[in-house]
Amino acid sequence: MNAAVYARVSTDLQAEKGYSLETQVQACTKKATELGANVIKTYVDDGYSGAYLERPQLDALRDAIADKLFDLVVIYEPDRLSRETAHLLLLTQEIERSGAKLEFVLTEYKNTPEGQLFLTIKGAFASYERATIRERTMRGKRGKLRQGKVVEDSGVYGYDYDKETNGYVINPYEAGVINRIFKWYNSNEKGGCHSIAAELNKRRTIPPKGTRWHMSTVRSILRRQMYTGEYYANTYYHGRVGAKKEIRIPRDKSEWIPMKAPAIIDKDVFAIAQDKLSRNRSLSEFKRVAEVYLLRGLLFCEECGRKKHILRTEPAKGMVYYGCAARPSRYTSSIKCPSKYANVYDTDAIFWGLLEKICKSEKSLLNYVKGQRSKSAAKSDNDVEAYAKKLKDIAREREAVMQWFNHSLLTQEEATKRLTELKDSELMLQRKIENADSIKKESTLNASAICSMIKNCPATPEARRAVLLQIVDKIYMKRTDNSYRHNYHLSFRILFKD
Ligand SMILES: [Zn+2]
Structure with missing residues (x-):
């Protein structure tokens, strides 16, 4: 394990009683060894104030940390690193983010009022930063959406993604299939979603995913508003249920962002299909409630x-x-x-x-x-x-x-x-x-x-x-x-x- 030891004394020796460089380095080296370090590099700033970050050895240490050279950094006491809480936070984060552990020799520091305050601030700072990063990414994404740009290629059936314009263009083959599905469904020519899937399989039409068409594939195509040329993005977010499961949670309508895509299906045709879909759905839901199968699942x-x-x-x-x-x-x-x-x-x-x-x-x-x-x-x-x-x-x-x-x-x-x-x-x-x-x-x-x-x-x-x-x-x-x-x-x- 590679460890770094950092020590500092300022020119004002009066105020630094008991903090001689030698004491610090010795105590830190001992602590690092106890923690399992076999290679220890020492950084010493002699005669520099803790109020400033510009210190030659501290700079060298920070460079080394950025290069992930250490697993452990040992310091006598937090104020050797800095007297400014903001600087302390910055340095602590740099060290921890590099994957190294930060240890102080005066362990009781954690139990002092200053220590408690620091740890609280540190915790709050970390969660604040996480929140801002998330917000920043979300803001970037929403901003892009508002300009009518597609954030990422979600592989929507019927379209190809054009990287240069950040938008979708119609895929003629797939658009043809979509049109046929809507026509069959609305005219009842081939029956419901199940039969349409079967027909497509019979005709060896290439499915969006996998090797076969399923009822659910057909239904999700019939439900996709994007095919009318106008749809909404930012309509839901991912929430967690339990330890593993993630579900889609709908956003408030005020957060939805209207988008445009090249139209594949006429709006009236789409509306007829929606009407039919919701009617069939309520029928099948009624059936499901009404029937009890004694041995289902057993x-x-x-x-x-x-x-x-x-x-x-x-x-x-x-x-x-x-x-x-x-x-x-x-x-x-x-x-x-x-x-x-x-x-x-x-x-x-x-x-x-x-x-x-x-x-x-x-x-x-x-x-x-x-x-x-x-x-x-x-x-x-x-x-x-x-x-x-x-x-x-x-x-x-x-x-x-x-x-x-x-x-x-x-x-x-x-x-x-x-x-x-x-x-x-x-x-x-x-x-x-x-x-x-x-x-x-x-x-x-x-x-x-x-x-x-x-x-x-x-x-x-x-x-x-x-x-x-x-x-x-x-x-x-x-x-x-x-x-x-x-x-x-x-x-x-x-x-x-x-
Ligand atoms: Zn069997």
Whole structure:
């Protein structure tokens, strides 16, 4: 660790009793050594007043600090550095900003009234400075916006960013797509956002991001006011929720800054789309409030291990299903699950019937739990071993795929496909190992409480769901029939909460 020691005496020796250069340097060197310094450089200003910053050795020290040469700076007492609070603040900040630590030999300084005052001022100064820097950047940004200049290229679909003019220019291809989306949506020609996304994928239209169009992509395009040529900037800021999550918080309308962009969509066309969007939205929100799906979020697939989602295949008829997502997502899946969808209402009814049967008595519930455990535990030990071996195989193959790709034996597309498949298998195996582990744990299930909750549960979907959320951890389902509807053979594996 590199340390610097700074000492100073003024010409007025009378006032400097007990502060001989020798005393200072010795005490400082000792302190630096104690703090772990092995290289110590000494700066001494002999005969300079603490009222001024212009001192030859102090200058040299400041240059060295700016070059980040030290990890530690040791000084006898703050007034050796300066007698002026403002200068002291400046120097303290220079040192700390370089990443070095500042230490005084007279540690009790912190506890003196002067010390307390200094530290308070220092704290206030630091936060004041942070605030001014932020304000300065914001002011710069807003100033630029007010001149009609785009602050930064936010990669808006439909436009290219022109660096020279700090503005957007229309991208003809993307603008064409945007026009088509608005036309389809307003005329209902291709249905809603979902169907438009599907149509665009079918036509192999290049999406703004990623490889596919999604409903949300289409909707955000329909919502972007910028396409009318007039929009607002500075409409929100980023706020923090909890430790990590950041959310957008809308600003007061008075702070919004009107902006102009080349228009892609006619204002009337845009207005029609907005009207339609908000009508559809309130409809779907109403639906969401009205329907309670008993097993939502609790149901998992016995065949692929994935969570079963709520799927609407025929929105017009109000048909709602539990099913495994077939589309690839971030977490899964090039593997398509073989399981069939199951109608939500039938599934919920069958499940509740089964649950009532299991929870008929304390004894039957405990038997069920015991049976589940012994059944799974018997095979789980062997399984875990097999899973672990498979995981190793996967790691090895991944290595090989990378090698082949590096030697151009595979195209990027082939490599990506194989790597995604491997990732899927890996996730599934990890999930199975987790399952097996959880089975091994001792149960501390309160059977009598569960039974009475089920028995006394009012026969409404809301009440049933509330009870279920309290007692059940996960439910695995498998559908074993080949029929279409209303003749379901469903088997459930219920994992109760411990
Ligand atoms: Zn599945």
